[in-house]
Amino acid sequence: MKFLSDKALERLRGGEAPNLEGTRYRLIEHVARGGMGAVYAAEDENLQRRVALKVLDAADASGALGKRLLREARVLAQLEHPGIVPVHDVGTLADGRVFYTMKFVEGQRLDEYVSGVASLPDRLRLFLRICDAVAFAHARGVLHRDLKPANVMVGPFGEVLVMDWGLAKILRETGESPEDAVGETVFQLPDRASAEEDTKASVVTGHGTVLGTPGYMPPEQARGEVERVDARSDIYSLGALLRFVATGGEPKNTAQLPRPLRAICEKAMQEQLAQRYAAVPELAADVSRFLDGLPVSAYRENLFEKMGRFYRRYQVAILLIAAYLFMRALLLLLPRG
Amino acid sequence: MAPDEAHFTGGGSFPLTRHSVLQAVRGGNAEERARALDLLFAAYWKPVYKYLRLKFNQPPQDAQDLTQGFFAELLERGLLERFDPAKSRLRTYLRLCADSFALNEIKSAGRQKRGGHVTHLALDFAAAEGELGAQAIDPAAIPSSENLEEFFEKEWVRSLFSLAVEDLRNLCAMKKKQTAYAVFEAYDLDGNDSVSYAELAARHGISATELNNLLAWARHEFRKFALDRLHSLCSSEEEFEREARALFGWAPK
Numbered sequence: 001m002k003f004l005s006d007k008a009l010e011r012l013r014g015g016e017a018p019n020l021e022g023t024r025y026r027l028i029e030h031v032a033r034g035g036m037g038a039v040y041a042a043e044d045e046n047l048q049r050r051v052a053l054k055v056l057d058a059a060d061a062s063g064a065l066g067k068r069l070l071r072e073a074r075v076l077a078q079l080e081h082p083g084i085v086p087v088h089d090v091g092t093l094a095d096g097r098v099f100y101t102m103k104f105v106e107g108q109r110l111d112e113y114v115s116g117v118a119s120l121p122d123r124l125r126l127f128l129r130i131c132d133a134v135a136f137a138h139a140r141g142v143l144h145r146d147l148k149p150a151n152v153m154v155g156p157f158g159e160v161l162v163m164d165w166g167l168a169k170i171l172r173e174t175g176e177s178p179e180d181a182v183g184e185t186v187f188q189l190p191d192r193a194s195a196e197e198d199t200k201a202s203v204v205t206g207h208g209t210v211l212g213t214p215g216y217m218p219p220e221q222a223r224g225e226v227e228r229v230d231a232r233s234d235i236y237s238l239g240a241l242l243r244f245v246a247t248g249g250e251p252k253n254t255a256q257l258p259r260p261l262r263a264i265c266e267k268a269m270q271e272q273l274a275q276r277y278a279a280v281p282e283l284a285a286d287v288s289r290f291l292d293g294l295p296v297s298a299y300r301e302n303l304f305e306k307m308g309r310f311y312r313r314y315q316v317a318i319l320l321i322a323a324y325l326f327m328r329a330l331l332l333l334l335p336r337g
Numbered sequence: 338m339a340p341d342e343a344h345f346t347g348g349g350s351f352p353l354t355r356h357s358v359l360q361a362v363r364g365g366n367a368e369e370r371a372r373a374l375d376l377l378f379a380a381y382w383k384p385v386y387k388y389l390r391l392k393f394n395q396p397p398q399d400a401q402d403l404t405q406g407f408f409a410e411l412l413e414r415g416l417l418e419r420f421d422p423a424k425s426r427l428r429t430y431l432r433l434c435a436d437s438f439a440l441n442e443i444k445s446a447g448r449q450k451r452g453g454h455v456t457h458l459a460l461d462f463a464a465a466e467g468e469l470g471a472q473a474i475d476p477a478a479i480p481s482s483e484n485l486e487e488f489f490e491k492e493w494v495r496s497l498f499s500l501a502v503e504d505l506r507n508l509c510a511m512k513k514k515q516t517a518y519a520v521f522e523a524y525d526l527d528g529n530d531s532v533s534y535a536e537l538a539a540r541h542g543i544s545a546t547e548l549n550n551l552l553a554w555a556r557h558e559f560r561k562f563a564l565d566r567l568h569s570l571c572s573s574e575e576e577f578e579r580e581a582r583a584l585f586g587w588a589p590k
Contacts, residue, residue: 001461001499002506002526003468009491011525012498012559013585094534096545 018055022094025053025101037069037166041104044088051088055099066098068166073100075142075168083133085153085161105161110241111149115249124291127245128284129160134238135280137162138231141171145229147237148216149244169229216240219271232273235283239268239276242287260290263299359427359572362417376569377417378408379500381428383465384492385435390469392485393439401462407438422572426580432489494584497570501563502526508558516541520548521555560585 004012020027020042028041031052042053056069076087090100107113110126117123130152134144144151145167153161218236220228240251243265247253254262264286270276277283286296293313295301301309311318361373385407390400411417411434420430509518523537538548564581571577 001464001503002522003464004495004499004502004526006491008526009495009498012563013494096534096549 018053018093018097018099020053020093023091023099025051027053042101044101050104051101052085052104053099053101055093056097066096069098069100072166072168075170076100076102076165078140079137079142079165081133081136083129083160083162084137084165085163103161105153105155105163107153107155107159107161109150110152110154110160110245111249113154114149114245117248120246121291123245123248124287126154126158126160127242128287130162130241131238131280131284131287133160133162134234135284137168138234138280143169143171143229143231143234144237145169145221145233146213146216147234147241148213149241149249150213152241171230220273228273230273231279232276235268235276235280236270238280238283239265242268242283258290259305260296260299260301261287264290264296267298357572358569359417359420359422373569374412376566380493380496380566380570381431382408382460383468383496384428384489385431386460386462386465387469387492388432388485388489389435389439391488392436393443395443397462397466401460403439403442404460404462406442407435410434410438420572422576426576427570427572428489428493432486497566498563500566501559504562504566505555505559508562509555514551514554516543517551517555520551521559524552525556 017027017030018040024044024046025042026045028043028050030038031041032039037054037056040053040055042051043049044051054069056065070090073087073090076085077090080086085105086103088101088103090098092098114123114126117126130147134147137144142165144162144165146164147162151162151164153163155161214222216237218229218233221233242261243251243254243257246257246261246265254265257265264283267275267286268277268283277286282297286298289296293309295306295309358373358377361369362377364370382404386400386404389395389403389407390397393400393403395403411431416434420427424430425433505521506518509515520537520541523532523540524534534545534548538545541548543551563584567580567584568577571580
């Protein structure tokens with residue numbers, strides 16, 4: 001059996017830690033691992049700031065994954081929005097691996113953060129900020145395709161950032177190969193149960209092997225109908241996100257949500273594309289109306305519900321008017337003198 | 338049987354099912370128990386030997402006897418069955434048991450002799466002794482107890498990784514991916530910083546991209562083997578995640 005020196009042990013423990021020689025970055029620590037790449041905290045020695053550095057760590061026989069990472073960086077670079085993590089730089093390491101750097105987000109993932117937000121209105125306002133970012137991307141022809149709580153970060157000041165655009169699809173690119181236009185699809189297999197062959201864990205196979213995340217993935221994406229995936233597919237995922245956020249991270253408690261809110265989730269998560277909200281601003285508008293105590297388009301109230309909602313919205317005025325009328329009635333009924 | 342499990346025991350023998358070693362040792366299935374003990378001894382015998390050698394400043398022959406005797410005692414007295422994961426990690430427990438055993442043996446001067454009634458494990462003590470020499474450790478200079486604890490930890494990692502490297506070597510041989518193993522060995526195992534990607538690629542007649550791919554694959558498989566072995570040596574998923582983080586800085590999903 002081969003003897004492993006102390007140096008070898010360190011290398012093996014470091015694994016695919018990138019060698020950043022020749023770049024302006026200094027590696028700090030490993031932060032996260034995704035289906036295609038690993039993310040490290042690094043120091044930009046020129047600007048003296050911490051950045052997140054994403055680098056391919058899977059075998060990339062054809063160079064397709066490197067191209068994809070580069071594409072991810074370029075997509076992000078076009079999306080300048082406070083709710084979308086900004087890209088700073090892109091490059092190639094000495095070993096040929098593509099990397100890009102982006103803002104290092106200190107904060108919590110949404111799935112960790114939301115259970116600590118007690119107020120439903122606060123949680124819904126957080127959701128609206130996610131909608132803002134996604135609507136912005138859609139307006140620029142970019143679909144996220146993997147919206148889920150783990151891909152949303154909440155910063156220390158409550159700022160919301162939509163992360164991990166690795167599965168993003170650009171709707172209006174021209175001059176791309178058909179594979180690129182359809183959107184390379186990356187299959188994220190659980191690491192220890194992955195198939196025995198080298199690159200199959202994250203290989204693009206063109207049409208069909210789409211994945212996102214079960215529970216947040218629209219049916220058309222789960223079926224591999226890549227050509228049918230459009231903005232309404234992200235709306236499906238937003239519906240699932242809304243359910244997650246509204247229940248404080250406990251989707252099994254969906255039945256306890258107010259009916260209009262449940263109806264909004266259901267509409268967003270309709271099986272048929274045509275029955276979902278047509279665009280993110282429509283979904284966001286319904287959530288805003290719910291927050292304002294107004295009727296929502298997804299839910300048809302009965303008379304009692306209308307009256308109840310009216311009462312809740314104008315409760316103070318109604319009680320003041322009632323008190324005034326009561327006083328008037330009392331004055332009329334009391335004997336004069 | 339998944340291919341990675343076949344490779345796990347480095348040569349096609351029937352693998353342990355996905356229990357921890359402890360569960361298998363305590364279970365009723367004799368075959369599972371035997372394989373679990375093989376796994377345990379494979380991971381621990383070298384760290385125990387080197388540790389006893391250094392801590393008690395024993396000459397090689399005596400340290401060998403102590404090591405053999407310790408593992409025999411582990412079985413005879415059912416020490417594994419008595420292990421309580423709530424109180425410590427398995428390797429801490431084993432180290433302390435080895436301490437206690439060695440102290441008693443040395444005091445009583447009644448250590449197991451070779452050819453005694455205990456079945457001796459076929460262990461390559463010469464190789465272990467050679468490794469101690471390669472590490473340039475002077476057994477006569479007895480380190481502090483904290484150093485010894487760290488030493489044991491490091492030797493355990495070395496042992497675990499060596500076994501995983503062996504698993505990888507067997508896998509590469511089986512899959513005829515000798516080049517992948519060769520570049521992994523040259524770049525990651527031999528620890529030669531002067532070897533560049535370009536040189537290594539040229540040496541094997543491949544491009545730097547192909548080299549990167551082969552290395553990425555080999556590292557990925559190595560990590561899988563190491564994590565599989567680690568998993569079998571842990572008594573719970575929580576312990577496994579903690580240990581994986583300590584080893585690699587992250588835990589597998």
